[in-house]
Amino acid sequence: MxxxxxxxxxxxxxxxxKVFKAGLGKAAFTAVRDLSLTVQPGEVYGLIGPNGxxxxxxxKAILGLVIPTHGRTAIFGRSSTLVESRREVGFLxxxxxxxxxxxxxxxxxxxxxxxxxxxxxxKDRAREMLALTGLEDAADRRxxxxxxxxxxxxxxxxxxxxxxxxxxxxxxxxxxxxxxxxKIRDLILSFKSQGITVLVxxxxxxxxxxxCDRVGIMAHGQMVRQGRVDELIAVENETELVLAxxxxxxxxxxxxxxxSKGQGAKVVRSGHPRTTLEKLFLEVADQ
Amino acid sequence: MHSSFSPSRxxxxxxxxxxxxxxxxxxxxxxxxxxxxxxxxFAFPVMNPEQQLKLLKDVSFGALQLFSIVMxxxxxxxxxxxxxxxxxxxTILAKPVPRHxxxxxxxxxxxVLIGAGLxxxxxxxxxxxxxxxxxxxxxxxxxxxxxxxxxxxxIAQLQAFxxxxxxTWNLHLGVAAIFFKAAVVTALTLMISCFASSTLFTIVISxxxxxxxxxxxxxxxxxxxxxxxxxxxxxxxxxAIITPDMGAFDIVDNVINGQAVTLTAFGFMATTxxxxxxxxxxxxxxxxxxxxx
Numbered sequence: 087m088x089x090x091x092x093x094x095x096x097x098x099x100x101x102x103x104k105v106f107k108a109g110l111g112k113a114a115f116t117a118v119r120d121l122s123l124t125v126q127p128g129e130v131y132g133l134i135g136p137n138g139x140x141x142x143x144x145x146k147a148i149l150g151l152v153i154p155t156h157g158r159t160a161i162f163g164r165s166s167t168l169v170e171s172r173r174e175v176g177f178l179x180x181x182x183x184x185x186x187x188x189x190x191x192x193x194x195x196x197x198x199x200x201x202x203x204x205x206x207x208x209k210d211r212a213r214e215m216l217a218l219t220g221l222e223d224a225a226d227r228r229x230x231x232x233x234x235x236x237x238x239x240x241x242x243x244x245x246x247x248x249x250x251x252x253x254x255x256x257x258x259x260x261x262x263x264x265x266x267x268x269k270i271r272d273l274i275l276s277f278k279s280q281g282i283t284v285l286v287x288x289x290x291x292x293x294x295x296x297x298c299d300r301v302g303i304m305a306h307g308q309m310v311r312q313g314r315v316d317e318l319i320a321v322e323n324e325t326e327l328v329l330a331x332x333x334x335x336x337x338x339x340x341x342x343x344x345x346s347k348g349q350g351a352k353v354v355r356s357g358h359p360r361t362t363l364e365k366l367f368l369e370v371a372d373q
Numbered sequence: 374m375h376s377s378f379s380p381s382r383x384x385x386x387x388x389x390x391x392x393x394x395x396x397x398x399x400x401x402x403x404x405x406x407x408x409x410x411x412x413x414x415f416a417f418p419v420m421n422p423e424q425q426l427k428l429l430k431d432v433s434f435g436a437l438q439l440f441s442i443v444m445x446x447x448x449x450x451x452x453x454x455x456x457x458x459x460x461x462x463x464t465i466l467a468k469p470v471p472r473h474x475x476x477x478x479x480x481x482x483x484x485v486l487i488g489a490g491l492x493x494x495x496x497x498x499x500x501x502x503x504x505x506x507x508x509x510x511x512x513x514x515x516x517x518x519x520x521x522x523x524x525x526x527x528i529a530q531l532q533a534f535x536x537x538x539x540x541t542w543n544l545h546l547g548v549a550a551i552f553f554k555a556a557v558v559t560a561l562t563l564m565i566s567c568f569a570s571s572t573l574f575t576i577v578i579s580x581x582x583x584x585x586x587x588x589x590x591x592x593x594x595x596x597x598x599x600x601x602x603x604x605x606x607x608x609x610x611x612x613a614i615i616t617p618d619m620g621a622f623d624i625v626d627n628v629i630n631g632q633a634v635t636l637t638a639f640g641f642m643a644t645t646x647x648x649x650x651x652x653x654x655x656x657x658x659x660x661x662x663x664x665x666x
Contacts, residue, residue: 151467152665
């Protein structure tokens with residue numbers, strides 16, 4: 087983490103308000119209201135909230151795709167309204183679509199050229215990204231024949247192509263099967279280990295909990311809570327003790343000890359911890 | 374520093390647009406065109422030589438104009454809404470691509486496609502016209518010889534006449550004029566698609582404005598010299614301002630009739646087209662830069 091680093095934050099959103107004008111006779115719609123957040127370089131920040139709470143609008147404002155009504159957004163210290171702020175950003179939109187007439191490799195070459203990548207470097211990098219996202223075998227197939235999961239992976243490949251310092255992922259696991267979803271989770275963790283900043287939204291809260299350093303919870307266009315994941319989800323007045331191979335007698339002794347010397351403390355529950363359905367699925371699928 | 378104008382990025386976008394349109398099979402029109410030209414060239418052998426060559430030029434130029442205007446409106450109207458609907462626009466503009474480069478890339482792509490299509494059709498048309506012209510000349514000389522009037526003067530006169538009605542550089546200038554007109558319509562359609570709510574709206578309005586543009590000279594005249602009331606004059610003035618003067622590119626009839634196009638007239642057309650292109654591109658940018666995605 088680089089909280090004390092002199093370099094500017096990877097993402098800075100200050101008092102962002104976005105009001106969409108409506109047609110004649112209709113009221114304007116406020117998608118985001120006075121929202122502020124900061125993402126430090128190297129951090130994985132999760133933006134969560136119900137549908138329509140303003141997550142995507144916030145991301146679009148950060149990427150300069152919509153213009154804030156009030157407030158400002160910046161990437162590595164450069165205002166999002168400047169095109170050059172997007173040099174170091176890779177963006178994966180929700181349910182991405184690409185030109186259907188291009189194949190996987192052509193798609194990456196197209197996006198690479200838009201980033202002014204040199205031809206020789208671009209070809210190697212495109213092949214590398216196809217391998218990373220498991221699309222090597224589909225490189226010469228038209229994108230129109232790709233499944234939803236493959237499109238998502240191609241979207242990730244184009245976002246990573248020019249080696250950005252910040253990756254913005256809008257629902258990266260939408261429509262992806264659990265194995266693919268786990269792969270994306272692993273990729274996010276690998277970005278983190280490489281010092282790449284990630285700003286991500288997802289409805290898979292368990293995965294967000296696994297990968298994010300900090301999260302912001304949005305509702306009705308506003309930031310309701312934000313902070314470090316372990317701090318936000320900790321239940322302050324409870325303590326967890328997990329034992330392996332404990333006999334029933336030992337458990338009874340512990341329970342008795344708490345009752346006799348607990349000074350008001352009590353055992354709330356005990357039993358076997360449960361794995362998740364996702365982990366079970368992946369274990370069974372691997373077998 | 375990041376360059377806010379990169380010809381290579383614009384070219385990348387233009388080539389993607391060309392490929393996109395080509396794979397929509399729109400160039401099938403070229404095949405239809407070739408069939409029309411061949412049919413027009415050889416279907417009416419009983420007409421006199423002048424009529425035969427004129428008919429071939431009439432039909433071919435009509436098809437060229439139809440191709441270029443339909444392509445300019447329909448292909449351009451599809452591009453921006455489709456990119457927005459498919460969210461391809463998000464991934465493009467999330468890269469360091471200024472919005473004006475995106476627009477220029479799209480505009481250039483359509484112009485390259487129309488230009489290439491017109492060149493191919495011009496080649497096919499020229500080939501058929503040259504062949505027809507040679508046949509007509511041979512038949513006419515043969516007829517003179519049978520009548521016993523094939524004097525060197527008569528043959529020279531016939532050659533000059535057929536040559537004037539046949540393949541000349543003038544015809545290519547006529548094709549260039551068609552390209553200029555299509556370029557203006559393309560830029561106009563792109564501008565309309567920057568604020569239109571649907572592809573259908575863009576197509577209808579673009580065709581309407583193009584149609585009115587063909588009568589812009591009359592409207593202007595009415596506005597400047599007519600004795601109508603203030604409301605009518607105001608409306609005429611508005612139409613004259615918002616519609617392009619398509620009459621400026623109407624040299625095709627002169628070309629078909631064998632009249633020479635002067636360099637001054639050609640230069641005027643090129644300058645007019647360039648001015649319209651620049652004007653529409655600037656307004657498109659102003660509209661698109663503010664567009665909420």
